[in-house]
Amino acid sequence: MSLKARITEDMKTAMKAKDSARLAATRLLLAAIKQREVDERIELGDAAVTAVIEKLVKQRKDSVAQYLAAGRQELADAEQFEIGVLSAYLPEKMGSDEIAAAVAAAVAETGAKGPADMGKLMGALKPRLAGKADMAEVSRLVKAALAG
Structure with missing residues (x-):
């Protein structure tokens, strides 16, 4: 249904x-x-x-x-x-650990290296995580991953 x-x-x-x-x-x-x-x-x-x-x-x-x-x-x-x-109609939200794992996988896939690649990385993550994760949290973790 x-x-x-x-x-x-x-x-x-x-x-x-x-x-x-x-x-x-x-x-x-x-x-x-x-x-x-x-x-x-x-x-x-x-x-x-x-x-x-x-x-x-x-x-x-x-x-x-x-x-x-x-x-x-x-x-x-x-x-x-x-x-x-x-x-009640939204899918179960992902935890911080799951989001961090998805960000790490996307960094490895796209080869993103610095803050300039944030758009490319978010573009890869959005279709996978939309509705399942808070996109503000995803953005924060992406910034942290690209800064370090």
Whole structure:
């Protein structure tokens, strides 16, 4: 079953269970997926759907920080709930050791030697790690590998 089909089924389940918060979060996700499909005139695969989910999670995390800074705990809690619902559809995140191993393998493959090769290295890593690893963490480890 595709990720999009799983999300649709979860939306139907939330409707039947009258779980309005979960229903709203899944509808929001499906609307974002549909918007991207309409904009690009394509049917999104699991990798593209994962990218949409990651974008929505990142937006929610930014909102939580802003709500907490403004002293709006109830709004931050609502955003945290949505992060939980959305994160359930993301693949398991890799640990730091796994990311470091992937960076080391990519350095060996590409022959990257210095900071000038960072783009080449990130280009090789992004398709492999997208959705499975925090790309900010990957970038930090790549910089460390190329500096040393």
